[in-house]
Amino acid sequence: MPGRDQELGSYYVGVDVGTGSVRAALVDQRGILLAFADQPINQWEPQFNHHEQSSEDIWVACCIVTKKVVQGIDLNQIRGLGFDATCSLVVLDKQFHPLPVNHEGDSHRNIIMWLDHRAVNQVHRINETKHSVLQYVGGVMSVEMQAPKLLWLKENLRETCWDKAGHFFDLPDFLSWKATGVTARSLCSLVCKWTYSAEKGWDDSFWKMVGLEDLVADNYSKIGNQVLPPGTSLGNGLTPEAAKDLGLPAGIAVAASLIDAHAGGLGVIGADVRGHGLACEGQPVTSRLAIICGTSSCHMGISKNPIFVPGVWGPYFSAMVPGFWLNEGGQSVTGKLIDHMVQGHAAFPELQAKATARCQSIYAYLNSHLDLIKKTQPVGFLTVDLHVWPDFHGNRSPLADLTLKGMVTGLKLSQDLDDLAILYLATVQAIAFGTRLIIEAMESAGHSISTLFLCGGLGKNPLFVQMHADITGMPVVLSQEVESVLVGAAILGACASGDFASVQDKLSALTAVIYPQGGNGKNEQSWESCVS
Ligand SMILES: Nc1ncnc2c1ncn2[C@@H]1O[C@H](COP(=O)(O)OP(=O)(O)O)[C@@H](O)[C@H]1O
Ligand SMILES: O=C(CO)[C@H](O)[C@H](O)COP(=O)(O)O
Incomplete structure (x- = not known):
């Protein structure tokens, strides 16, 4: 195994369930990653805007990657396990068996994924109530949150799913239940996706007003009536059954989970920036914005007092960094949009062949191709005539409009590799402009951000x-x-084991600072005139 130092003592396992794959890592007490494994996971799209997964598939993938990262080490040195995952909705019956979330009755597909937009009608009605909980999701509830999805299940799959359901979990909480048998939910999931308030708990009037009064009558047992801060140790730790599945010792500490973007935010926002001359050095952590960029991008900004930003989720208390309020901006598809634009282009087979011949990823190839064709001018100017509006899956923030669609202006008849590279560049630039709009909205509402901390696959x-x-x-x-x-x-696992006092215990080391290059940006006036 790579660079193992058996002398160091304690190890922790982290499992990250993204949209496209499950990853695991073995991490030491310094927070250094010693081993990594990943495994793709299935997704189904039975109808347009319906996106489903299987909790059984995902658990199997968690087991495969966990077994791989602990191979060859003394299992007694593993002290804690933590999970993060996308905020997808997992449905189980009263005996904890999967229930179908689809008209086909396929119970293997028991997850409505976060990016599923089937509940458009339901979220519209929820937003029409103007209930006060909506103030804490940027003023407009997103179709990607759980209340509209629950309402959709009640209205569309009453007999096959809703009436039989015993447990609705956010995916991070499903994983901690599967590992420990404890059904307690993480404060992170419930506050960010389920309208729970860290200060006041559930608001009965909201659930009654939107037509989900049955959840209140059950005292919220199906959606969570025990709520714990992320990193809290659950029950008696890893059950013997889960230990066998994962290849870990029974009884090790398992933590209450985090949503994936929040785990990424925690992993980067405390980075040690000393000596780089950055404006955030010596300033409160509130001057930093973590951006987690995978299938989607999530923009995590924190504050000491609540800040209400129209169209930006939150403010959520203690949902990422304990004691701080969180605002979460987002773009629903970023990595997925780049993949979509590139893979759908007529020149994609040629790109694939050329990248393979050079043993490069398609993105490394495209980046070097852009360097070739830009000649002496800055790369950003290759797109003066080509513009993308990136809301192909609606706009999460700051417009909070799920009906928006994507757009490309400036297309020509040619479709060669140069055109593909320039379209790819315009897409990346459009996503970056989207981030700028989110930052502007956050700053107008009271945030003061000077430095970005970026992670995820797009990093x-x-x-x-x-x-x-x-x-x-x-x-x-x-x-x-x-x-x-x-x-x-x-780090969640390290907290649950008691080895770390809190989830902020570890400062991540900085590796590189990428500074803005003046004059390299896209011609902003042309982009803004095209989209305004
Ligand atoms: N080596 C790479 N170079 C460029 N882009 C990459 C690379 N690896 C991943 N990506 C991009 O990152 C996205 C996936 O990021 P990831 O964090 O794995 O997503 P998720 O957590 O949603 O599963 C892909 O859509 C792809 O566009
Ligand atoms: O809503 C989110 C976080 O609140 C994320 O966008 C969602 O969980 C998907 O994450 P990823 O793009 O990393 O797969």
Whole structure:
């Protein structure tokens, strides 16, 4: 195994369930990642805007990757396990068996994924109530949250799903239940996706007003009536059955979980920036914005007092960093949009063949191709005539409009590799402009942000990172540990074991600062005139 130092003592396992894959890491007491494994997971799209997964598939993938990262080490040195996951809705019956979330009655597909937009009608009615809980989700509830999805199940799958359901879990909480048998929910999931208040608990009047009064009558037992801060140790730790599945010792500490973006935020927001001359050095952590960029991008800004930002989720108390309020901006599809634009282009087979011949990823190839065709001008100017509006899956923030669609202007008849590379660049730039709009909305409402801390799969793309620096005009800090989300998950395990006093216990080391390059940005006037 890579670089193992058996002398160090304690290890922690972090498991991160993203949209496209499950990842696990073995992390030591310094928060350094020693081993990594990943495994793709299935997704189904039985109808347009219906996205489903299987909790059994996901658990199997968690077991495969966990067994891989602990191979060859003394299992007695493993002290804690933490999970993070996307905020997808898992449905189980009263005996904890999967229930179908689809008209086909396929109970294997028992997860409505976070990006599923089937509950448009339901969320519209929820927003029409103007209930006071909506103030804490940016004023408008998103179709990606859990209340509209629950209402959809009640109205569309009453007999096959709703009436039989015993447990509705956010995916991070499903995983901690599966590992420990404890049904307690994480404060992170319930506050961010289920309208729970860290200060006041559930609001009965909301659930009654939207037509989900049966959840109140049950004293919230189906959606959670025991709520714990992320990192809290659950029950008696890992059950013997789960221990066998995962290849870990029974009884090790298992933590209350985090949503994936929040684990990434925790993994990067405390980075040690001393000596780089960054404006955030010596300033409160509230001057930092963590951006977690995978299938989607999530923009996590914290404050000492609640800040209400129209169209930006939150303010959520203690949902990421204990004692701080969180605002969470987001773009529903970013990595997925880049993949969609590139893979759907006529020149994609040629790109694949050329990248394979050079043993490069398609994105590394495209980035070097852009360097070739830009000649002497800054790369950003290759798109003066081509513009993308990136809301192909609606706008999460700051417009909070799920009906918005994508747009490309400036297309020509040619569809060669140069065109593909330039379309890819315009897409990346459009996503970065979207981030700028989110930052502007947060700053107008009272945030004061000087530095970005970026992680997630898109953090491996230098063009994506540079365009975020150029277009926002802010330096972007990358952590030494590329898999910062996983480090966040492992820190949960370290907290649950009692080895770390709190989830903020570890400062992540900074690896690089990407500064804005003046004059390298896209011609902003042309972009703004095209989209206004
Ligand atoms: N080496 C890479 N270079 C460029 N882009 C990458 C690379 N690896 C992943 N990506 C991008 O990151 C996205 C997936 O990020 P990831 O964090 O794995 O997603 P998720 O957590 O949603 O499963 C992909 O859509 C792809 O666009
Ligand atoms: O809503 C979110 C966090 O609140 C995330 O966008 C969602 O969980 C998907 O994450 P990822 O893009 O990393 O798969």
